[in-house]
Each structure stands twice: as C-alpha cells, then as structure tokens.
Amino acid sequence: MNVIFTVIFFLSLTVIAFTAPDKLLSSLLGGAENAAKMALTLFCIYAVWLGLSRLAEKSGLSQAAAKGLRPLSRKLFKTENPKALENIAMNLSCNLLGIGGAATPYAVKAVKELDKDGNEYAQKLLFVINATSIQIIPTTVIALRASAGSAAAFDIFLPSLICTVISTSVAVLLYFAVNKLWRT
Amino acid sequence: MAYVIPVIFILVFGFSVFRKVKIYDEFTAGIGEAVKFTFSLLPCLAAVFMLCELFEASGLAAAFTKFLSPVFGALGIPSELTKLILIKPFSGSGSLAYLNQVIAENGADSYITRCACVCFGSSETVFYISAVYFAGTKVKKLAVPIIIILASTLFATVIACLLCRIM
Structure with a gap:
C-alpha cells in the first residue's frame, strides 16, 4: 500500500504542478471532505448493523449461524479461532443475502481476530472473497434502471449472477494457486 | 426481496x-x-x-482512460465503460455517478447500459475495502491479492459484455 500510494501520489503531484497548479490544494481538500461525508454515511450503516449484530451475538443467533457454516469455513480459512469463525460465517451470510453494508463490520472483526493468530492467509482470503463481491441480487442497479424507465429492469439479474460467481470463483482459485506455488 | x-x-x-x-x-x-x-x-x-x-x-485519470480504451476494446468491452471500470476500484460514489450518466445518455435498455449495470453490480471498490479491512493490522503485503482481485474482475467484465450480447 505504501508503494502504490507513493507512486500514484507523486505522479499526480508532478503532473498537476504543470497542468493545473492552482487545483492542487482544492483537490486535496475536496478529497478530505469526501472522506468525511463517506465516514458519516458509513457510520449510519454501521450504527444500524452493528447494533443489530450485537443483539444477534448476545442472543446466540450468530453462534448458531457459525455452527452451520463451520465445517466449510474451518477448512477454507484454516483457522480454529471460534470468534473469527463466527464473524466469517456472519459475513458470508450477509453477502449472500445482498446486504453488503452489514457484511463489512463482520469482515473487519474477523480480520482483527485473525490478526491475533497471525493468520495472514485467512485474512487475505476473506478480503479476496469480499472484494470480488458475492452478491446475489444487485439491488442498487436494478433500482437505478427501473427509475430510468427500463422496460425490464430485472433482466440483468442472470448475467449479474453469472458474473459475480465467475469473478469470485476465479479469484479464489487464483488465490489458492498462488499460495500453493509460493509454498512449494 | x-x-x-x-x-x-x-x-x-x-x-x-x-x-x-x-x-x-x-x-x-x-x-x-x-x-x-x-x-x-x-x-x-x-x-x-x-x-x-x-x-x-x-488529468492522469483521463489520460489513463484514453490509453486503455483500445486495449479494453480489443477484449470486447465498449469504450463507454472504460471510465466506469477504472473508477470502480477507487470510488463507489464516483462510479455510481458515472453509471447514472451512462444510463441517462444511452437509455435504460441499451446494450451499453445493461453492460454497465452488470459490471457495476459484479465489482467492488477494492482499494477502499483494502483500506478498511486492514487498517490497524499487521498485514502489509497486499499487492498479490489486489492483483488477483482486479484480474478476476476484469475477466468477469469481459464475460459480462459477452453475456449481455446474447441474453
């Protein structure tokens, strides 16, 4: 991240110094403002879902979900940490249900748990799965098309489903392959 | 639902x-x-x-878009989508704004719009997610997973453009 950040930042700095030096400060400030707005939006999402997830945790519902997915997730993520497994299970279920906002806090908790064991493999696998978006119903996009007056807003459902399945499985397979190659 | x-x-x-x-x-x-x-x-x-x-x-973003359009075109991705594909890993709100623009310009049921919607729905804001997930952890080397994610997202985009043509 350090390298990527420095390279892109420095390149942009050099270019903007020549093309539009007066825009440098305003673009940085604009970025910070976007971040603040984003943080507020995120806080609203997390307040709702973390509140709910705390209830699910205290009532024993998330443990139940974790139990159902345990055989699969233990094998995939190579971890015995029960807290991490519970959060992974909730993350995967939220993703499959298409509520991405709820999935993120669980993923972050799982990543923090896994960090205690130094299990980088599982942390990155969870990242790969989430960043390729395993969403079953693309609600936002369907709503957008419907409001633009589409005749059949739902007709992208099947291609979308195929694509997210493809992108996630290709990414996971690639990840496994890379890990195998590295170790041997 | x-x-x-x-x-x-x-x-x-x-x-x-x-x-x-x-x-x-x-x-x-x-x-x-x-x-x-x-x-x-x-x-x-x-x-x-x-x-x-x-x-x-x-202006680097625009230059990059111009440079990559023909490359993406060779893969069967319409040039209108290049910018969307490039912005998506960085910014969810930015790409959503651009998606709105694509829909407004091309109509809700055109091939371009359907393609754009499928691409948008099947990709994520990778850099933002990586920042959120790994803030405060010991993990430093994320280049390999990020490359894997971007490559498979691009692959899925090519498939998306194909599928929208036949479905």
Whole structure:
C-alpha cells in the first residue's frame, strides 16, 4: 500500500504542478471532505448493523449461524479461532443475502481476530472473497434502471449472477494457486 | 426481496426477547462499536480519497482512460465503460455517478447500459475495502491479492459484455 500510494501520489503531484497548479490544494481538500461525508454515511450503516449484530451475538443467533457454516469455513480459512469463525460465517451470510453494508463490520472483526493468530492467509482470503463481491441480487442497479424507465429492469439479474460467481470463483482459485506455488 | 431485511430484524429482535437480552443496552453498545469503528477508518479514508481526487484533477485519470480504451476494446468491452471500470476500484460514489450518466445518455435498455449495470453490480471498490479491512493490522503485503482481485474482475467484465450480447 505504501508503494502504490507513493507512486500514484507523486505522479499526480508532478503532473498537476504543470497542468493545473492552482487545483492542487482544492483537490486535496475536496478529497478530505469526501472522506468525511463517506465516514458519516458509513457510520449510519454501521450504527444500524452493528447494533443489530450485537443483539444477534448476545442472543446466540450468530453462534448458531457459525455452527452451520463451520465445517466449510474451518477448512477454507484454516483457522480454529471460534470468534473469527463466527464473524466469517456472519459475513458470508450477509453477502449472500445482498446486504453488503452489514457484511463489512463482520469482515473487519474477523480480520482483527485473525490478526491475533497471525493468520495472514485467512485474512487475505476473506478480503479476496469480499472484494470480488458475492452478491446475489444487485439491488442498487436494478433500482437505478427501473427509475430510468427500463422496460425490464430485472433482466440483468442472470448475467449479474453469472458474473459475480465467475469473478469470485476465479479469484479464489487464483488465490489458492498462488499460495500453493509460493509454498512449494 | 424487499422482505429479507424486515424478516432479519424481526427474527433477531424476536429471538433476543426470547433469550431475555437487554435489548436497549446491547443495541446502544453495538452503536458504540460503530462509533469507534468509524473513527478508526477516518485516517485511511481521508488519505485514499485525497489520492483519488488528486489523480482525477491532475488529468492522469483521463489520460489513463484514453490509453486503455483500445486495449479494453480489443477484449470486447465498449469504450463507454472504460471510465466506469477504472473508477470502480477507487470510488463507489464516483462510479455510481458515472453509471447514472451512462444510463441517462444511452437509455435504460441499451446494450451499453445493461453492460454497465452488470459490471457495476459484479465489482467492488477494492482499494477502499483494502483500506478498511486492514487498517490497524499487521498485514502489509497486499499487492498479490489486489492483483488477483482486479484480474478476476476484469475477466468477469469481459464475460459480462459477452453475456449481455446474447441474453
């Protein structure tokens, strides 16, 4: 991240110094403002879902979900940490249900748990799965098309489903392959 | 599908009542976690967003788009989508704004729009997610997973453009 950040930042700095030096400060400030707005939006999402997830945790519902997915997730993520497994299970279920906002806090908790064991493999696998978006119903996009007056807003459902399945499985397979190659 | 979320809430609240959880106390404690969590994200968010704005303002983003359009074209991706594909890993709100523009310009049922929608739905804001997930952890080397994610997303995009042609 350090390298990527420095390279892109420095390149942009050099270019903007020549093309539009007066825009440098305003673009940085604009970025910070976007971040603040984003943080507020995120806080609203997390307040709702973390509140709910705390209830699910205290009532024993998330443990139940974790139990159902345990055989699969233990094998995939190579971890015995029960807290991490519970959060992974909730993350995967939220993703499959298409509520991405709820999935993120669980993923972050799982990543923090896994960090205690130094299990980088599982942390990155969870990242790969989430960043390729395993969403079953693309609600936002369907709503957008419907409001633009589409005749059949739902007709992208099947291609979308195929694509997210493809992108996630290709990414996971690639990840496994890379890990195998590295170790041997 | 609108029923999924109400059902989840009813299920969780109902089960919590059944298990005699102190609902108000725990719900507020959960929101407390959200406060801490949001604040822990702010430094990374601010840095990444500044970078994105700078990248856009310097004109590098536009140059990059111009350079990549023919490459993507060779893969069967329409040139209107290049910008969307490039912005998506960086900014969810930016790419959503651009998607709106594509829909407005091409109509809700055109091939371009359907393609754009499928691509948008099957990709994620990778750099933002990486910042959020790994803030404050020991993990440093993320280049390999990021490359894997971008490559498979691009692959899925090519498939998306093919599928929209036949479906």
